[in-house]
Amino acid sequence: MNILELHHLKKYFATQKAVDDISFSIEQGSIFGLLGPNGAGKTTLIRMITGIFYPDDGDVVLDGKKFDPVNDIIKIGYMPEERGLYKKMKIGEQALYLAQLKGMRKSDAIEKLKFWFKKLEMESWWNKKVEDLSKGMSQKLQFVTTVLHEPKLIILDEPFSGLDPLNANLIKDEIYGLAQRGSTIIFSTHRMEQVEEICDHIVLVNLGKKILDGTVQQVKNDFKENKFSLQLAGITAPIESNLFDVIDQKANHLIVKMKANTSSNDVLKYFIDRQIIIEAFNEVLPSLNDIFIRLVEGTQATTRSFQKIDA
Amino acid sequence: MNKIRLIARREFLTRVQKRTFLLTTILLPLLFFGFYALIIYFSVSSGEKYNIAVADQANIFNNKIMGDDNINFVFTPNETPQQLKQDVANKKYDGYAYIPADSKNAGEPSITIVTEKSVGLVSRGKIEDKINAALEQQRLLKFNISKSQLDSAQEEGNIQFSTIEGKNDSGDSAGLSYAIGYVAGFLIYIVLFIYGAMVMRGVMEEKVSRIAEVIVSSVKPFQLMMGKILGIGAVGLVQFLIWIILMVGLNFLLPVIFPHLATEMQSMNAQNQTMQAAETLKSAGLIHSSGVNFPLLIFCFIFYFIGGYLLYSSLFACVGSAVNEDPQDAQSLMLPITMPIIFAIVIMTKAVNEPTSSLAVFGSLFPLFSPIVMMARIAHGVGDVLPLWQLIASMFFLVIGFLITTWFAAKVYRTGILMYGKKPSWKEMWKWAFRKS
Numbered sequence: 001m002n003i004l005e006l007h008h009l010k011k012y013f014a015t016q017k018a019v020d021d022i023s024f025s026i027e028q029g030s031i032f033g034l035l036g037p038n039g040a041g042k043t044t045l046i047r048m049i050t051g052i053f054y055p056d057d058g059d060v061v062l063d064g065k066k067f068d069p070v071n072d073i074i075k076i077g078y079m080p081e082e083r084g085l086y087k088k089m090k091i092g093e094q095a096l097y098l099a100q101l102k103g104m105r106k107s108d109a110i111e112k113l114k115f116w117f118k119k120l121e122m123e124s125w126w127n128k129k130v131e132d133l134s135k136g137m138s139q140k141l142q143f144v145t146t147v148l149h150e151p152k153l154i155i156l157d158e159p160f161s162g163l164d165p166l167n168a169n170l171i172k173d174e175i176y177g178l179a180q181r182g183s184t185i186i187f188s189t190h191r192m193e194q195v196e197e198i199c200d201h202i203v204l205v206n207l208g209k210k211i212l213d214g215t216v217q218q219v220k221n222d223f224k225e226n227k228f229s230l231q232l233a234g235i236t237a238p239i240e241s242n243l244f245d246v247i248d249q250k251a252n253h254l255i256v257k258m259k260a261n262t263s264s265n266d267v268l269k270y271f272i273d274r275q276i277i278i279e280a281f282n283e284v285l286p287s288l289n290d291i292f293i294r295l296v297e298g299t300q301a302t303t304r305s306f307q308k309i310d311a
Numbered sequence: 312m313n314k315i316r317l318i319a320r321r322e323f324l325t326r327v328q329k330r331t332f333l334l335t336t337i338l339l340p341l342l343f344f345g346f347y348a349l350i351i352y353f354s355v356s357s358g359e360k361y362n363i364a365v366a367d368q369a370n371i372f373n374n375k376i377m378g379d380d381n382i383n384f385v386f387t388p389n390e391t392p393q394q395l396k397q398d399v400a401n402k403k404y405d406g407y408a409y410i411p412a413d414s415k416n417a418g419e420p421s422i423t424i425v426t427e428k429s430v431g432l433v434s435r436g437k438i439e440d441k442i443n444a445a446l447e448q449q450r451l452l453k454f455n456i457s458k459s460q461l462d463s464a465q466e467e468g469n470i471q472f473s474t475i476e477g478k479n480d481s482g483d484s485a486g487l488s489y490a491i492g493y494v495a496g497f498l499i500y501i502v503l504f505i506y507g508a509m510v511m512r513g514v515m516e517e518k519v520s521r522i523a524e525v526i527v528s529s530v531k532p533f534q535l536m537m538g539k540i541l542g543i544g545a546v547g548l549v550q551f552l553i554w555i556i557l558m559v560g561l562n563f564l565l566p567v568i569f570p571h572l573a574t575e576m577q578s579m580n581a582q583n584q585t586m587q588a589a590e591t592l593k594s595a596g597l598i599h600s601s602g603v604n605f606p607l608l609i610f611c612f613i614f615y616f617i618g619g620y621l622l623y624s625s626l627f628a629c630v631g632s633a634v635n636e637d638p639q640d641a642q643s644l645m646l647p648i649t650m651p652i653i654f655a656i657v658i659m660t661k662a663v664n665e666p667t668s669s670l671a672v673f674g675s676l677f678p679l680f681s682p683i684v685m686m687a688r689i690a691h692g693v694g695d696v697l698p699l700w701q702l703i704a705s706m707f708f709l710v711i712g713f714l715i716t717t718w719f720a721a722k723v724y725r726t727g728i729l730m731y732g733k734k735p736s737w738k739e740m741w742k743w744a745f746r747k748s
Contacts (some may be wrong), residue, residue, distance in 0.1 A: 014742075047729075050528045051528075052524070052527050052528060052729070069531075070531075073528070073529055073530075076528070078525075078528040079525075080521075080524040080525060080528065082521040082524055082731075083521055083522075083524070083525055084520035084521030084522040084523075084525065085520070085522055085525075086325075086516075086520065086522060087520060088325065089325065097317070097321055098525070098526075098529070100317050101314060101317060101318070101526065101529040101530055102529045103314075103529075142525070145525075
């Protein structure tokens with residue numbers, strides 16, 4: 001079942017087509033990666049999903065119904081990339097205030113906050129002011145306020161920036177936990193290694209358009225180049241074959257690229273025939289980082305130029 | 312609606328709980344009154360005491376110059392200038408005046424007062440006044456006119472102004488209206504600036520600290536803006552209320568703290584012409600206040616206070632949402648907002664004198680000016696000076712004006728609050744307001 005469906009969303013600003021006809025859907029309980037270079041239109045897209053912007057055209061369908069910004073806001077938790085807090089306010093009061101703005105009752109909010117503060121070891125913070133917190137600490141607080149009302153859809157924009165590995169792991173575990181309990185998480189970042197680790201499904205946007213959509217595994221398969229890595233016990237003779245090319249060789253470690261119509265068994269057979277012991281053999285899939293760079297490079301995305309729009 | 316209340320409550324509480332709020336709200340009037348009391352205290356008690364010997368050998372004064380607590384004249388007709396000089400040096404007197412016997416024939420007598428140290432300006436004036444009064448008395452006597460005869464000759468005629476409807480258009484109430492109109496208009500002027508700027512700073516803080524986007528994911532930008540405006544408006548009302556209570560309370564307390572001050576103030580008032588005028592004005596107003604309808608005045612003050620604040624604060628909010636960290640950007644964008652306020656105060660100073668002039672009528676109807684200008688006209692009374700239809704029209708226009716500025720500000724605000732980078736011009740903000748969201 002899809003928690004969120006976007007149908008042909010469009011949002012044009014005076015100088016650019018920020019989002020230009022994007023459609024995709026997100027399955028309930030999945031961790032979804034929304035990727036794209038700077039200025040690709042991710043934030044605009046998220047702002048339309050959260051009801052901050054109205055789309056110029058297209059629909060947002062949340063939980064099977066057309067998205068209604070006023071009543072559905074409680075179903076969404078959004079942690080923007082540009083996130084701040086009231087510096088002079090006490091942390092407990094601030095978290096309570098944000099929860100009440102979401103529409104939570106005060107007593108519920110206090111109970112939930114106590115639970116989360118305990119879980120993330122923040123209990124001593126309640127009466128401190130935000131200005132006493134470090135960047136990473138306030139990030140933890142923001143995470144808590146985002147997920148406090150147990151939204152069905154959680155949108156996290158660069159949630160790990162500024163967190164040390166320990167706290168990043170803490171948050172990561174909570175994200176997994178939330179997904180297991182049925183929340184859907186949209187995860188927006190340019191850190192591909194995190195996406196690879198966490199996300200089930202990704203969409204890549206560039207210049208306001210969707211250029212890639214699929215599960216991480218599927219995307220990697222689509223972009224694979226038939227490369228294999230081999231760990232051999234000892235190489236006696238130079239390796240040459242019309243079945244494959246050796247791309248890289250470091251001592252006994254080889255990376256080979258197979259030619260068309262070659263199967264992995266053919267490669268193995270080649271080494272077995274030559275009495276070379278194979279210690280490890282596995283396929284090399286491209287990293288998302290490679291795919292990202294390959295797709296985005298050369299599209300002028302890095303210097304997204306301003307266009308004239310007649311709309 | 313519920314969310315606006317939540318936001319307004321936070322805005323109100325965070326401001327009211329601040330130490331600076333307590334300081335400015337409670338200490339300011341105290342400080343003000345402390346100064347006030349000190350000034351009065353010093354101006355009353357600073358009069359140095361002078362004991363002046365008068366060797367009036369020409370007998371110009373007939374041994375009589377009225378002194379007071381601070382200045383005393385002693386007649387020593389038989390002492391010579393040398394003796395007097397000696398006495399002054401010995402601190403028997405503070406100064407002396409020697410009038411030689413032949414000076415009576417030389418027309419206007421010239422009197423020289425010799426003192427040890429030079430005399431302060433205030434005391435100098437007092438001494439001159441007293442001597443001149445004594446001279447006048449003597450001259451009148453020369454013409455066989457007594458002081459009471461002169462006073463009755465100079466008595467003012469009983470002149471009254473009345474309108475066609477037969478209403479007593481007494482000057483007392485016109486003067487009172489003038490004062491009330493002026494003060495009320497000026498208070499609203501100050502309110503617009505203080506609390507308008509507070510709204511602007513609050514919006515800027517939200518934008519600069521990047522909390523705006525977190526909040527607008529839970530509430531509409533309009534709710535955030537209205538909550539802020541209402542919360543700060545409540546702070547303003549509470550602050551004003553406390554000030555009024557404190558001022559009134561202290562006014563009563565002042566004579567209790569300085570009991571001797573009250574009597575001295577009265578005696579000083581008797582001497583001071585302008586103060587005397589103010590005093591009669593006050594008492595006249597309080598005795599027959601029929602010219603000024605106080606309940607209506609207070610109602611209108613609150614109406615225009617709130618109306619003016621709402622109208623302008625939404626514009627201030629819209630400027631706050633448009634600028635970034637740089638306060639100078641705010642300054643240049645604020646100019647189109649501050650200009651009408653300053654215009655209004657200029658029109659108000661005219662309207663207070665000429666409440667029926669066409670400029671005053673225009674100013675009191677146009678919503679950008681009416682909160683300030685109308686106060687000057689209302690004080691003159693509704694009915695003759697200010698037709699009722701004009702008051703109702705003005706209130707109606709103010710509400711319409713408030714709706715328009717709020718609509719405009721909300722449109723600009725929702726774009727501006729999430730926009731970082733270069734400062735927009737008013738032209739761009741105008742475009743934000745009219746494009747579809």
